[in-house]
Amino acid sequence: MDFTDVSLTALRVFRTVAEQGTFTAAAAWLGYTQSAVSRQIAAIERVAGAELLERRRDGVRLTPAGRVVMRHATVVLDEIDATARELSGLPEQAGTVRLGWFPSAGAVLVPNALAALRRTDPALCVVSREGSTPALVRALRAGSLDLALLASAPPFRPPDAESPPLVLAALTERALCLAVPATHPLARGDFVDVADLRGQRWIAGSSSAGDRMLGVWPGLDERPEIAHTARDWLAKLHLVAAGCGLTTVPASLAPAAPPGVRILPVRGGPQEQRRLLLARLPHPPTEPVTRVATALRTAALDTDTPAWRLPSS
Template sequence: MDVSSTGLRVLQQIAESGSFTAAAARLGYTQSAVSRQAASLEREAGAPLFERRSDGARLTPAGLTLLRHARTILDTLTAAERDLTGTAPRTEAVRLGGFLSAGSVVLPVILGRLAASDPHLTVTTVEGTTPGLTRALRAGSIDLAVLTSRPPHRPPDDESPRLHTETVEDTELVTAVRRPARSRAARAGCHGVIASPREVAPLRALLGSDAVIVTPGVTLPGASPAEHARPGTPLAAVTDGASHVVVGRSITRAPDPLSALRRVRADLSPTTTPR
């Protein structure tokens, strides 16, 4: 197979950016030039390398296989160029990606400790969204990334092989409203909020008894907390101050929806009307 380094860089950039148009912009090429390089790669590989879709492009299994080799080849060419020019780094480079607020909240302390414990490492950072950083990991443009997701934590994409992920921190986000904001919200026509079961109690304390609090995502009584992203029963939500509860998938996806609805009604106190 006879391929050029330019073609391999095009492959890598399409994988990272998720589209031919974005790859062309990042490389400084025209889109037609990127398309020609992509077509040439597919002819040499003898198989489709790209899945062209209305929302962009993604690599096929054959494309992912070639990408793994492309990263090695391009890294070797970069190392050879540094050796020839005498600019080989004296430290080991690590390329770290992080979601937008990680750079100001999570990374400074970690990088400070790393600089003290491993001074031979040079860390360069880049910010991006979790999907963009995931593509960059796949493309080999970064070595590791700090990503964000809501529980239950799932793989950041459905590509194969799976990326190795570890949960480093679970942070609960709570909406806070200053008391003077109540009247301003009412004047603006805002009379309530939507909140997860865990947020109901503090929001009720902040907003007072007149505010409407709608709580989606409650689970069936007796269900495992792992079965839902925001665990909490209807009774717990109402007890904490929810005005309304929304029970959707827990009923519609149950083997016996009518029985599931009866469980919800039975969970609520006799004096409470489920809404």
């Protein structure tokens, strides 16, 4: 086999398919047609002389040969990106850490950790990106992320069943909260009773599989009325501020809530706990990765203030 015939485009497409989990999602991410993605994957598999992606009903997964190719492809692509940065005149970095985070972690935790790192490790470069927890896990497995902040809900199963297991550290575990318009009757107290959630209008996540009811209080004994759907957490909170409905939020979002929103705990019924996990592959971390992980742990502790103790807007 002669990998000199493999283009950088094919390597990037291959990495994106592995991270996104499906050809369709990779095509949307890259702005390609699905047939163009399929052609690139076929080309790289032809050169490899082996199937690199296992096609399954729920998406694709790297084969053993695919993991070998992905490991080397990541090195090549990272070197190309580093070369581009150097040629553009950017100062050489003391180390680069690739961090992934689920959407709400980008509101408070990630900015706070990066601000601290700029003070303590100004030469350290952190390259970060947002993604869903499944996509971030795939990116860790593909070797294109060093660390990932993941969200976990009961029963707190491992984020995937692949081997070897990811190294997981729980940074926080807090109860899920409710975002309520400041003018809403439920905003008058210091908490919301779960029984009062019946008949409310909700602002939920997108209708894609896996997050259809995201934003609705779990376990409601009725079919909820979904007034609005939005994927972005900030859009949801501004819809709450406009009086359009209620939505669920992790307690860590309380400091970022816009005026006109109260973040309150819910009493009664089972507690809806949420964990913030820091994940990496099970090999010894580099010193830069360790420093970033420490900054994230510190930021998580600093922001771990119960939402209902914060001043309301």
